[in-house]
Amino acid sequence: MKLKNKVALITGAAVGIGRATAIVFAEQGAKLVLIDVNGKKLDALKKELEVYTKEVLTVVCDVTDEALVQSTVQQAEEAFGSVDILVNNAGLWRCSSLFTDTPTDDWKRFLDVNIMGPVYFTKAALPHMLSRGWGRIINVASVAGVYGNAKMTHYSATKGALIAMTKALAKEVSKNGITVNSVSPGSVSPSENPDIDYTEESQLSFAGRTGSGRENAELIAFLASEAAGYISGQNIQIDGCRKKQ
Numbered sequence: 001m002k003l004k005n006k007v008a009l010i011t012g013a014a015v016g017i018g019r020a021t022a023i024v025f026a027e028q029g030a031k032l033v034l035i036d037v038n039g040k041k042l043d044a045l046k047k048e049l050e051v052y053t054k055e056v057l058t059v060v061c062d063v064t065d066e067a068l069v070q071s072t073v074q075q076a077e078e079a080f081g082s083v084d085i086l087v088n089n090a091g092l093w094r095c096s097s098l099f100t101d102t103p104t105d106d107w108k109r110f111l112d113v114n115i116m117g118p119v120y121f122t123k124a125a126l127p128h129m130l131s132r133g134w135g136r137i138i139n140v141a142s143v144a145g146v147y148g149n150a151k152m153t154h155y156s157a158t159k160g161a162l163i164a165m166t167k168a169l170a171k172e173v174s175k176n177g178i179t180v181n182s183v184s185p186g187s188v189s190p191s192e193n194p195d196i197d198y199t200e201e202s203q204l205s206f207a208g209r210t211g212s213g214r215e216n217a218e219l220i221a222f223l224a225s226e227a228a229g230y231i232s233g234q235n236i237q238i239d240g241c242r243k244k245q
């Protein structure tokens with residue numbers, strides 16, 4: 001029970017890595033604040049988590065709505081007294097277009113969700129972490145932000161920026177008992193698959209397979225734990241030894 005009594009807020013929790021992280025955090029004793037735009041799937045997950053805990057608050061919230069983000073974090077503080085762990089996982093990634101074919105509106109949408117979402121949640125949660133002298137911020141980036149993926153220029157740019165934000169913020173707050181790290185998944189098993197241990201063949205990694213939701217969630221849970229208190233400002237790739245595209 002490495003996260004016993006810790007309060008963790010996870011964005012984009014309805015499916016995929018976010019859902020797997022909610023399950024692993026619940027197994028490890030955390031109280032949960034689960035955020036998504038998909039209320040139906042959040043409700044289903046809350047029911048699923050009842051075997052571990054009933055201390056789950058679900059909030060339908062679009063991460064691009066700063067006022068709503070502020071009130072969501074306030075709601076979480078009122079329900080559980082704190083937000084100790086923030087996992088900025090919600091993100092847009094499905095896209096395939098050459099830079100020359102990518103409309104400006106797509107750039108703005110990806111920047112809004114993938115960058116401003118984490119910025120708003122961090123702005124809302126960080127002051128409370130600073131006042132308590134303990135906190136964990138984990139940003140879910142991507143190998144696209146490290147290597148750059150063709151036909152995903154705007155996506156790659158947002159994840160590269162998220163990694164840089166992680167490193168810069170860590171330098172400001174690590175002396176206050178707060179660690180800030182990012183994880184960069186490679187290919188992850190389909191996020192709609194409810195089996196968080198599921199993997200399938202992939203030519204994109206030397207491991208020859210995708211990473212499971214649980215593998216990603218276990219890394220996030222470790223970074224959220226007491227044991228990872230001396231790890232900060234890092235981007236940790238979880239990609240089965242990626243073949244760099």
Ligand SMILES: NC(=O)c1ccc[n+]([C@@H]2O[C@H](COP(=O)([O-])OP(=O)(O)OC[C@H]3O[C@@H](n4cnc5c(N)ncnc54)[C@H](O)[C@@H]3O)[C@@H](O)[C@H]2O)c1
Nearest residue numbers: 012014016017036037062063089090091093142185188191
């Ligand atoms: N799946 C992969 O192969 C992969 C690889 C590298 C990085 N990632 C990153 O992992 C994260 C999760 O991806 P995934 O594939 O597990 O899930 P996904 O993309 O299938 O789902 C993301 C979740 O975020 C929610 N969401 C989207 N926009 C939102 C918004 N504006 N406000 C609130 N919630 C919103 C969705 O409703 C959904 O439940 C993303 O940040 C993604 O970029 C995924």
